[in-house]
Amino acid sequence: MDKESSENAKNYWRANIKLLISLLCVWFVVSFGFGILLRDLLDTIQFFGFKLGFWFAQQGSIYVFVALIFIYARSMKRLEKRFGFDD
Numbered sequence: 001m002d003k004e005s006s007e008n009a010k011n012y013w014r015a016n017i018k019l020l021i022s023l024l025c026v027w028f029v030v031s032f033g034f035g036i037l038l039r040d041l042l043d044t045i046q047f048f049g050f051k052l053g054f055w056f057a058q059q060g061s062i063y064v065f066v067a068l069i070f071i072y073a074r075s076m077k078r079l080e081k082r083f084g085f086d087d
Contacts, residue, residue, distance in 0.1 A: 008083055008084065009083075011083065012079065012080075012083040012085060015079050015082075015083070016076070016079060019072065019075050019076070019079070020072075023068050023071065023072055026064070026068060027061075027064065027065060027068055030056065030060065030061050030064045031056075031061035031064075031065070034053065034056040034057075034060065034061070035053070035056045035057035035060070035061050036057070038053065039053030039054070039056075039057060040053065041053070042056060
């Protein structure tokens with residue numbers, strides 16, 4: 001592996017880790033923050049007939065997690081294309 005491709009691979013990996021950390025932060029905020037820490041505050045808001053804190057703890061964090069999977073897949077395709085690792 002030459003120096004240029006090695007540098008490209010390092011940059012690709014760095015971008016991948018940055019993306020993963022940002023998506024995991026979103027997941028943490030939604031699942032732990034909204035479902036546990038801010039539950040009492042969010043329970044003052046009604047969402048489809050449920051208290052919002054309860055909804056995030058039971059369903060919302062799962063929906064966000066599934067959305068994050070699709071966002072990650074789409075973002076990885078873009079990253080692979082940008083760094084020349086696409087199929």
